[in-house]
Amino acid sequence: xxxxxxxxxxxxxxxxxxxxxxxxxxxxxxxxxxxxxxxxxxxxxxxxxxxxxxxxxxxxxxxxxxxxxxxxxxxxxxxxxxxxxxxxxxxxxxxxxxxxxxxxxxxxxxxxxxxxxxxxxxxxxxxxxxxxxxxxxxxxxxxxxxxxxxxxxxxxxxxxxxxxxxxxxxxxxxxxxxxxxxxxxxxxxxxxxxxxxxxxxxxxxxxxxxxxxxxxxxxxxxxxxxxxxxxxxxxxxxxxxxxxxxxxxxxxxxxxxxxxxxxxxxxxxxxxxxxxxxxxxxxxxxxxxxxxxxxxxxxxxxxxxxxxxxxxxxxxxxxxxxxxxxxxxxxxxxxxxxxxxxxxxxxxxxxxxxxxxxxxxxxxxxxxxxxxxxxxxxxxxxxxxxxxxxxx
Numbered sequence: 001x002x003x004x005x006x007x008x009x010x011x012x013x014x015x016x017x018x019x020x021x022x023x024x025x026x027x028x029x030x031x032x033x034x035x036x037x038x039x040x041x042x043x044x045x046x047x048x049x050x051x052x053x054x055x056x057x058x059x060x061x062x063x064x065x066x067x068x069x070x071x072x073x074x075x076x077x078x079x080x081x082x083x084x085x086x087x088x089x090x091x092x093x094x095x096x097x098x099x100x101x102x103x104x105x106x107x108x109x110x111x112x113x114x115x116x117x118x119x120x121x122x123x124x125x126x127x128x129x130x131x132x133x134x135x136x137x138x139x140x141x142x143x144x145x146x147x148x149x150x151x152x153x154x155x156x157x158x159x160x161x162x163x164x165x166x167x168x169x170x171x172x173x174x175x176x177x178x179x180x181x182x183x184x185x186x187x188x189x190x191x192x193x194x195x196x197x198x199x200x201x202x203x204x205x206x207x208x209x210x211x212x213x214x215x216x217x218x219x220x221x222x223x224x225x226x227x228x229x230x231x232x233x234x235x236x237x238x239x240x241x242x243x244x245x246x247x248x249x250x251x252x253x254x255x256x257x258x259x260x261x262x263x264x265x266x267x268x269x270x271x272x273x274x275x276x277x278x279x280x281x282x283x284x285x286x287x288x289x290x291x292x293x294x295x296x297x298x299x300x301x302x303x304x305x306x307x308x309x310x311x312x313x314x315x316x317x318x319x320x321x322x323x324x325x326x327x328x329x330x331x332x333x334x335x336x337x338x339x340x341x342x343x344x345x346x347x348x349x350x351x352x353x354x355x356x357x358x359x360x361x362x363x364x365x366x367x368x369x370x371x372x373x374x375x376x377x378x379x380x381x382x383x384x385x386x387x388x389x390x391x392x
Contacts, residue, residue: 213287
């Protein structure tokens, strides 16, 4: 019996593997889709961080201190002073025309208040509809204002006879040294791409397995196997292309795009194994539920954006309602992103990511069992209806 079962499994494996490379829509998703995403998706994020965001300055003071602040602000890598205008309405028109993304207003008597030790506030109007742009502008202006204010206050104390070292300590008693761990550039690509790669892998595998289960096979050599052998053989077939795609996405692409990677390839691929199995089971379930290729494509496209937000990197899971977090845990990508980012980028061992690792194995077993049950139901003979006992 075991020999017969193994033969059935390998027959399904060979048949399904052949279909992956011969059915055009499936080949386009599995192979061509993976190549196209790898080539084009990371391109908008290659600069890592926003640089030289244009702003306009309205300098109502016109003194050496105000000009020094504008010069220092323009010297930062985050902000570029594109215009210096005489009044606020002109600056507002530049913002509305999208020429610049913010306005820095330096008020009258800016230098006089600084030299007299009085507060000398500046006003910043930044476009908050683009959060990253707003963050860059606000951070650059705040840093320059704090530095300039501390220098003026320190100079005033030194002029009053205070020791320069003591004056510096009074102005800035707790200097902060920020060290960005695992993302030294503070870049958006380093933060986003590892998680996005996992979502791309899930989407492509889900669509590909769903299409394989719904596109009719006209070939006469369809293997006959039981539900368990069928699902096992298909799992093995899906692992073959993923054995090439996974290392390319999780190891080669981060290296090519300069994303920091501390984890070992063996740990990364071992963690990815239950992820592939769980997504494959989910794809088999989708093919059994939706029955047609168009329905599979529409369903996977519809859930793509919700899966993105449930993954936990666009919005933290800790801030989600409990019911939403439970739904997110049922998606393989949620645990896979958590575990793969920690193993690949942070260098965590499998013992340190035991929870998401076991969750993926649980999902793989759950979805595999459901796929076997659906395969058994599909392969069961239909009941004979309408039989009437005519002996009476």
